[in-house]
Amino acid sequence: MSTASNDGFIDLKGRKVLVHDMCLRDGMHAKREQISTEQMVKVASALDAAGVPLIQVAHGGGLGGNSLQHGFAMHSNEEYWDAVVPHVKRAKVSVLLIPGMGTMKELQSAYDHGVRSVTVATHCTEADTSPQHIAYARKLGMDTVGFLMMAHLNTPEGLAVQGKMMESYGAECVYITDSAGYMLPEDVKRRVRALREVLKPDTQIGFHGHHNLGMGIANSIAAIEEGASRIDASVAGLGAGAGNTPLEVFVAVCDRMGIDTGCDLFKLMDMAEDVIVPMMDQMVRIDRASLTLGFAGVYSTFLLHAKRLGVKYGIPARDILVELGRRKMIGGQEDMIEDTALTMAKARGLFTDKAA
Amino acid sequence: MSAPQRKIRCALIGSGNIGTDLIYKIQRSPLLEPVWMVGIDAASEGLAKARDMGLKTTHEGVDGLLPHVLEDNIQIAFDATSAYVHKANSDKLTALGVMMIDLTPAAIGPLCVPPVNLVEHATRGAMNLNMISCAGQATIPIVRAVSNVQGVKYAEIIASVASKSIGPGTRANLDEFTYTTSNAIEVVGGARRGKALIVVNPAEPPMLMRNTIYCLTDDAPDEARITESVLQMITEVQKYVPGYRLVNGPVFDGNKVAVFMEVKGLGDYLPTYAGNLDIMTAAATRTAEMFAEGILAGRIELKAA
Numbered sequence: 001m002s003t004a005s006n007d008g009f010i011d012l013k014g015r016k017v018l019v020h021d022m023c024l025r026d027g028m029h030a031k032r033e034q035i036s037t038e039q040m041v042k043v044a045s046a047l048d049a050a051g052v053p054l055i056q057v058a059h060g061g062g063l064g065g066n067s068l069q070h071g072f073a074m075h076s077n078e079e080y081w082d083a084v085v086p087h088v089k090r091a092k093v094s095v096l097l098i099p100g101m102g103t104m105k106e107l108q109s110a111y112d113h114g115v116r117s118v119t120v121a122t123h124c125t126e127a128d129t130s131p132q133h134i135a136y137a138r139k140l141g142m143d144t145v146g147f148l149m150m151a152h153l154n155t156p157e158g159l160a161v162q163g164k165m166m167e168s169y170g171a172e173c174v175y176i177t178d179s180a181g182y183m184l185p186e187d188v189k190r191r192v193r194a195l196r197e198v199l200k201p202d203t204q205i206g207f208h209g210h211h212n213l214g215m216g217i218a219n220s221i222a223a224i225e226e227g228a229s230r231i232d233a234s235v236a237g238l239g240a241g242a243g244n245t246p247l248e249v250f251v252a253v254c255d256r257m258g259i260d261t262g263c264d265l266f267k268l269m270d271m272a273e274d275v276i277v278p279m280m281d282q283m284v285r286i287d288r289a290s291l292t293l294g295f296a297g298v299y300s301t302f303l304l305h306a307k308r309l310g311v312k313y314g315i316p317a318r319d320i321l322v323e324l325g326r327r328k329m330i331g332g333q334e335d336m337i338e339d340t341a342l343t344m345a346k347a348r349g350l351f352t353d354k355a356a
Numbered sequence: 357m358s359a360p361q362r363k364i365r366c367a368l369i370g371s372g373n374i375g376t377d378l379i380y381k382i383q384r385s386p387l388l389e390p391v392w393m394v395g396i397d398a399a400s401e402g403l404a405k406a407r408d409m410g411l412k413t414t415h416e417g418v419d420g421l422l423p424h425v426l427e428d429n430i431q432i433a434f435d436a437t438s439a440y441v442h443k444a445n446s447d448k449l450t451a452l453g454v455m456m457i458d459l460t461p462a463a464i465g466p467l468c469v470p471p472v473n474l475v476e477h478a479t480r481g482a483m484n485l486n487m488i489s490c491a492g493q494a495t496i497p498i499v500r501a502v503s504n505v506q507g508v509k510y511a512e513i514i515a516s517v518a519s520k521s522i523g524p525g526t527r528a529n530l531d532e533f534t535y536t537t538s539n540a541i542e543v544v545g546g547a548r549r550g551k552a553l554i555v556v557n558p559a560e561p562p563m564l565m566r567n568t569i570y571c572l573t574d575d576a577p578d579e580a581r582i583t584e585s586v587l588q589m590i591t592e593v594q595k596y597v598p599g600y601r602l603v604n605g606p607v608f609d610g611n612k613v614a615v616f617m618e619v620k621g622l623g624d625y626l627p628t629y630a631g632n633l634d635i636m637t638a639a640a641t642r643t644a645e646m647f648a649e650g651i652l653a654g655r656i657e658l659k660a661a
Contacts, residue, residue, distance in 0.1 A: 067551055068512045068570040068612065100554040103531045125558040126519060128527045153558075328559035335514045335568035339616040342604040 010225045018230045020054040020206070021047050021247060023276060024084070025096055027238035028060035029301050030284050033073040037083035039279060046275055047235070048088040049119065050267035052247070054117060055085050060240070062121070063106035064097025069334050070101075077106075078113050085114035092116045092143065099129045101332065103146055103307050104136045117143035120166075121177070123330050124154040127162040134169035145206065145230075146171035149331050152182040152297055156194035163195045173204035173230055178219065179301075179331060181212025181294040185222035192226035206230035209245040210235055212294025214286060216245030217253055220300030224259065235268060236276035241300030242290035248272045289317045296325040305337045313345040320344065357557045363389040364648035365429050367421055367454070368411075369445055369446060370403025370436035371395035371521055373626055373631050374459055377633055378434055379409050380624035381641040387648040388641070391428055394421050405625075418445045431651060431658060432644050435460060438525050439532055446484050450661035457640050461529070461536040463488070468543050468644045469496045471592035478646045480608040481656045485643060488540045490632035491515035491552055491567065493639045494600070498569040498615050499545030501589035505581045507574035511547035513537070516555045518562035521630035530554065547571065565619040565631035566603075573611045582606055582613060590617075596642040597635050599628070 007009070023043055028035060040057065047055050053276045057080050059065030059073045066072050075078075077095070085093055094117035096102075107118060114208050120130045130146065137144040146166030148159055165176040176191045183191075188207060195205050207223035209216040209232070232252045237243030243351045248268035254261045268334045286294075289307060293300050298321050306324070310317040320341050345351035366388050368375045373392065382390040393406035398415040406413050412428075414420030424430070433449050434457045435442050442462035449456060458465060465484030468477055469492065477485055479546075495513040526533060528545065534552050534658055541550025557563050573582075583606050593600045599620030607614040619631030626633050650656030 005407075064551075067553065068572070069514050069553060069568075070512075099530045100534070100556065103534055105531075123556065123558065126527075126556045128524070129530050129556060131528055132531060149407035328557070328563070330555065330557055330559075333514075333516055333557065333571075334555065335614075335616070336516070336566065338607070338614065339566075339568065339604050342607070342616070 004208065009040055009090065012224055012288065015224060017224060017228065017261045018054060019247065019251065019261050020056065020094065020230060020232045020261055021052045022056055022234035022259065023047070023230050023238045023313060024242055024329065025056035025058045025062065027062060027234055027243050028058070028081035029240035029304070030238055030243065030278070031281060032304060033071040035074065035081060037075055038113055039062055040080055040084050043275060044084045045087045045245040046267070046271040048091045050271060051090070051263045053262065054092055054094055055121070056094045056096060057081060057304065058095045061101055062098055063102030063110060065101065076226070078109060081110065081113040081115055094119060094143070096121060096132055098122070098332065099133050100323045104133060104295060107133065107136055109142070114296060117145070119145045119147045119175070120149035120171070121149050124148040124151045124159060127165040130166060131169040134166060134171050138170040138242070144171055145173045147175040147177050147208065149177045149179045150299065151176045151178060152180060152187060156190040159191050160194040160198045164198050167199055167203050173206050174176050174199060175206035175208050175230070176223065177208040178210055178300050180297045181210030181300055182297040183219055184215060185218050185329045188219045188222045189226050192223045192228050196227040203352065204229050206232065208299045210241045210243070211245060212242045212286065212290050212300065217250050220245050220250055221253065221257070236272035237284050238276050238280065239284065241293045241303050242286040292318045292321045296322050298325045299329070299331045301331065302337055305334055307342070309338050309341040313341045314350045315341055315344050315348070362652060363387055364431050364644070364651055365389050365391045366644065367392040367394060367430045368436065369394040369418060369433055370620060371400045371406065372436060372525070373633055374436035374637060375434070376402040376405055377625035377637045378436065378640065379406060379411065379636050381433070383409065385641060385645055387645045387652070388432070391430060392421055392424065394418055403525045418448055422448060422452070425454060426601040431648060432457065434640055434644070439529070443476050447582070450483045451465055453658045453660040455658050457644055458484060458486040459636055459640055461489060461532040462486065463536055467540045469493060469500070469544050470596065470639050471497050472500045472544055474643055474646050478650050478656065481650070483658065483661050486641070487636055487640050488499055488544070490517070490565070490636045491533070491554060492537045492540045493635045494565065494617065494619055494632070495569045496545045497539055497589045498586060498617065499541055499571060501585040502571040502573065502582055503546030505578055505585050507545040507620055508571045509574055510549045510572040511541050511545055512551040512553070512570045513541065514553045514555065514568045516557050516563065516566040516630050517632045518565070518629045519556050519558035520562050521565070521626060521632055522556060537542055556580045562627070562629040564629050567617045567619065569615045569617070571613045573613060576606055577611060579608050586615060598622070598637045599631055600635070
């Protein structure tokens with residue numbers, strides 16, 4: 001993509017990057033799905049005023065996310081979209097669809113309520129569970145993104161095959177998604193490069209990071225160096241685990257490097273400080289449990305579940321998270337957190353099963 | 357010793373994983389005999405396997421089977437193709453008096469979960485029964501066990517299956533799987549509202565099928581009676597799926613009842629991790645046996661539809 005000078009410096013000056021905010025979707029995880037429509041409108045309006053072009057709005061699990069498994073939000077997705085869409089003047093509203101949870105019926109409803117972009121997400125080896133949803137989104141004329149989650153669990157070559165499948169179903173952009181916040185910049189570069197080599201030139205590449213190892217910004221820049229042109233981030237990092245790539249910090253770095261995001265840095269800084277941080281129930285930061293996610297390669301959304309169940313069954317959250325990583329649990333298997341905690345509690349003599 | 361019992365002769369439609377696994381299950385049955393395997397690809401591994409196991413085969417779809425139905429006295433057919441072709445298959449075969457067991461998500465006939473409603477279906481003698489989905493077979497008995505004790509306003513199930521255990525048809529049509537299973541949680545499970553989630557996990561070595569069942573009861577759950585009912589239901593399922601096992605629970609949290617199950621397959625065609633495959637084929641075989649018993653005893657008469 002960009003040419004490197006002799007000392008390895010890659011000049012990204014003038015590169016355009018589309019920033020996609022996650023506060024009102026990934027951030028729902030950090031808020032245990034409890035964001036009011038008033039807060040949603042406030043956040044979305046501030047993002048819109050700051051020039052953020054794409055804003056994801058939904059339950060943390062996206063379409064179909066309201067469940068015992070993933071928690072019930074304060075409102076239905078439809079109520080959130082109806083509240084937010086009339087207040088955004090420049091930005092597009094997007095949604096997440098994970099096949100196996102969200103369905104085409106719900107996608108149609110999202111479209112009917114003004115959503116114009118969809119991220120169709122599968123585990124990084126299971127792209128072939130997404131063809132009907134990607135095709136349906138294209139049929140609706142939506143901006144259609146394929147999203148390969150937990151991408152550290154597949155090789156660059158494997159991801160290239162999976163990304164190519166999503167492109168063949170109709171995806172206009174394919175993401176490398178670091179759901180566990182596990183990757184280091186070189187991991188990101190190899191994966192984005194592998195995608196760039198196989199995808200059509202007009203198919204975009206995106207990167208979605210989590211800040212569990214503090215690498216959100218560095219990984220996003222690494223992705224851009226290899227040709228990514230969409231970056232997911234959230235103001236003040238409001239998202240699962242230690243949060244997403246903090247958007248205002250990313251924009252500041254882009255400004256310094258001459259990357260064009262079209263966003264107003266000072267407005268975003270103010271919004272982070274005045275709107276998002278006061279909304280947080282707990283500081284979204286790298287603590288020992290979220291660091292464990294990044295270190296052990298565990299799905300970021302598991303964090304708060306593991307903390308809650310750890311307290312319930314008397315087992316440190318870190319132990320539960322490490323065990324979930326060892327058992328190779330992936331996104332969507334939140335039920336296995338309680339199952340794992342119960343099995344560990346029994347083994348440690350902390351819990352007796354009445355049915356056994 | 358009594359004389360060897362006559363067996364009901366069966367056809368298997370679809371030569372994929374499910375169809376091939378069914379050969380093993382039906383061959384072991386004292387009441388059923390697999391006679392025909394129907395495919396659409398002459399080179400398919402399933403058809404070759406079926407020939408090796410002594411079945412007659414055709415690669416011309418159901419039309420290739422039709423001329424032989426009467427002369428070979430085929431009375432029960434298992435359809436493991438896809439929702440899109442099931443109705444056509446069923447119409448052609450039921451017209452000849454063949455009873456259909458539908459393992460696709462088509463669900464044009466009544467939904468069947470053996471320990472919940474098989475006896476009722478066998479009494480009525482339906483000509484087409486639908487087996488819902490692997491997740492449905494693995495979870496609906498538990499929902500029913502709870503709803504038998506007290507009202508369930510909402511039930512939600514999460515099925516995690518090994519990536520290697522699900523074929524291209526299911527992958528490309530996950531929504532049908534979701535809709536069919538959610539509906540059956542209500543219709544057969546007895547919950548007023550149902551929701552199904554599926555997760556495909558690629559871990560190596562492949563994970564055993566796991567199922568979590570959550571029920572929200574109307575009133576405070578009667579813990580002792582629900583636990584007893586769930587354990588009894590598990591024993592019923594174990595009669596045809598020995599690897600159906602309670603891992604944790606029932607756990608009670610307010611009005612929420614959580615049950616964590618595992619299904620280990622018999623390892624007939626696919627390895628034991630594919631408990632999702634086994635629970636479908638075992639439930640279908642069990643269903644066919646109940647009908648076979650009725651036919652052999654003269655209680656059920658199959659009528660051309």
